[in-house]
Amino acid sequence: MSDSLRGRRFHIRTFGCQMNENDSERIAGILAAAGAVPAAGEEDADIVILNTCAVRAKPVEKMASALGRLGRLKSGGRKVLIGVAGCVAQIEADALPARRPGVDFVAGPGAYPRLPKILARALDAPVVDTGRVPDWQEVPPSILARHSPVSAYVTIMEGCDNFCSYCIVPMARGREKSRPLVSIRAEVDGLIRAGAKEIQFLGQNVNSYRDPASGADFAALLTEMGRRPGPEWIRFVTSHPKDFGQPLIAAMASSPRICRQIHLPLQSGSSTVLARMNRGYTRAVYLDLVGRLRTRLPELCLSTDIIVGFPGETEAEFRETLSALEEIRFAAIFSFRYSPRPGTTAARMPDDVPLEIKRSRLIEAQALQKRLQTEFHRGLVGRTLRVLATGPAKKDPTAFSGRTEGGQIVNFRAGTDVTGSFLDVEITAAGPYSLRGQPV
Numbered sequence: 001m002s003d004s005l006r007g008r009r010f011h012i013r014t015f016g017c018q019m020n021e022n023d024s025e026r027i028a029g030i031l032a033a034a035g036a037v038p039a040a041g042e043e044d045a046d047i048v049i050l051n052t053c054a055v056r057a058k059p060v061e062k063m064a065s066a067l068g069r070l071g072r073l074k075s076g077g078r079k080v081l082i083g084v085a086g087c088v089a090q091i092e093a094d095a096l097p098a099r100r101p102g103v104d105f106v107a108g109p110g111a112y113p114r115l116p117k118i119l120a121r122a123l124d125a126p127v128v129d130t131g132r133v134p135d136w137q138e139v140p141p142s143i144l145a146r147h148s149p150v151s152a153y154v155t156i157m158e159g160c161d162n163f164c165s166y167c168i169v170p171m172a173r174g175r176e177k178s179r180p181l182v183s184i185r186a187e188v189d190g191l192i193r194a195g196a197k198e199i200q201f202l203g204q205n206v207n208s209y210r211d212p213a214s215g216a217d218f219a220a221l222l223t224e225m226g227r228r229p230g231p232e233w234i235r236f237v238t239s240h241p242k243d244f245g246q247p248l249i250a251a252m253a254s255s256p257r258i259c260r261q262i263h264l265p266l267q268s269g270s271s272t273v274l275a276r277m278n279r280g281y282t283r284a285v286y287l288d289l290v291g292r293l294r295t296r297l298p299e300l301c302l303s304t305d306i307i308v309g310f311p312g313e314t315e316a317e318f319r320e321t322l323s324a325l326e327e328i329r330f331a332a333i334f335s336f337r338y339s340p341r342p343g344t345t346a347a348r349m350p351d352d353v354p355l356e357i358k359r360s361r362l363i364e365a366q367a368l369q370k371r372l373q374t375e376f377h378r379g380l381v382g383r384t385l386r387v388l389a390t391g392p393a394k395k396d397p398t399a400f401s402g403r404t405e406g407g408q409i410v411n412f413r414a415g416t417d418v419t420g421s422f423l424d425v426e427i428t429a430a431g432p433y434s435l436r437g438q439p440v
């Protein structure tokens with residue numbers, strides 16, 4: 001490790017999903033192990049890293065505006081190293097330093113273990129490192145700078161072999177790489193000793209997991225984790241519907257500690273759009289899976305991702321997405337307007353749904369979901385739910401906030417600091433996006 005980092009202050013901004021957040025925890029851990037220290041904020045930092053997801057246009061736009069601001073700081077005389085990490089770094093590596101003169105280093109996801117050396121070299125000249133290795137690269141979990149002592153991410157695989165036509169992940173993260181099961185066990189054991197109450201297994205496609213040594217699949221991993229002594233709640237994200245077989249459903253049912261919650265991206269309710277997206281399932285197959293899941297796991301909360309305005313999406317195809325939302329009644333959705341990502345198959349299709357129509361479809365889908373979610377939440381009023389308190393409530397620091405097993409946010413009052421505790425909370429009121437309750 002390089003001595004040039006000793007005492008230098010770093011700040012990481014993360015734009016994207018939990019995988020990116022966990023990557024930021026890794027980056028922070030690697031820099032801290034090399035002697036750098038976290039800065040109070042961007043203004044106070046010697047090194048600023050923008051860790052950005054490239055899956056959607058929005059985080060990329062946010063990163064571009066942050067780079068503009070940082071670049072102005074630098075031209076005003078501030079001595080600061082500015083770097084880009086994450087999927088954007090991988091995809092746009094060569095363009096970034098040239099397009100943005102303020103960028104000092106670009107590090108793709110495979111380059112994180114080399115960051116101390118990259119930073120030392122970047123003091124002299126811009127560095128681009130997007131080298132990849134075909135196998136899993138272990139970062140010792142003990143150095144991870146975790147975002148929460150209560151709820152911990154455990155990455156079990158990365159990359160994707162699915163090549164959905166709109167998605168940049170296989171290009172940005174490479175082919176699927178699974179983490180050895182022995183390393184996962186060791187990290188989970190360490191988290192138990194540290195008092196974590198909840199772990200979340202992460203991967204672009206967790207249910208493609210296969211232990212490189214034994215070939216054990218994700219159902220086997222989950223069954224084992226559900227049986228071992230461990231955190232009270234176990235979650236996982238993201239699952240691909242086409243890989244959600246009966247053994248995985250049985251694994252979930254085998255332990256009450258595996259949360260009855262699945263994020264299961266649907267993307268579109270139209271089989272013809274799904275075929276153009278190369279998703280590998282039809283509407284009927286997805287609905288059949290939902291039916292089997294709900295039969296075996298009656299309390300299951302499902303959430304999903306929806307894209308509107310995919311190339312060629314007709315009004316009738318969009319209506320099929322709305323009818324799927326009505327039929328499935330998800331507990332939450334993440335919905336987006338389609339935007340072409342460079343290098344994907346869909347980027348070569350005509351982006352022919354006008355922006356105004358994309359916008360109005362998104363508004364309509366979100367309004368429908370808001371109604372469905374409000375109805376679902378109102379049905380929870382009067383019930384007592386187990387809640388893991390995560391900390392002070394966002395809008396009212398005198399109250400606390402937590403999540404149910406199904407992932408719903410619950411705000412409540414408590415006489416003492418209950419962060420990190422499980423509580424039984426009676427739900428007293430419901431809005432579309434959160435619940436209010438009273439500990440019992």
Ligand code: SF4
Nearest residue numbers: 160162163164167169
């Ligand atoms: S499954 Fe499809 S959407 Fe998900 S990461 Fe892989 S290519 Fe992207």
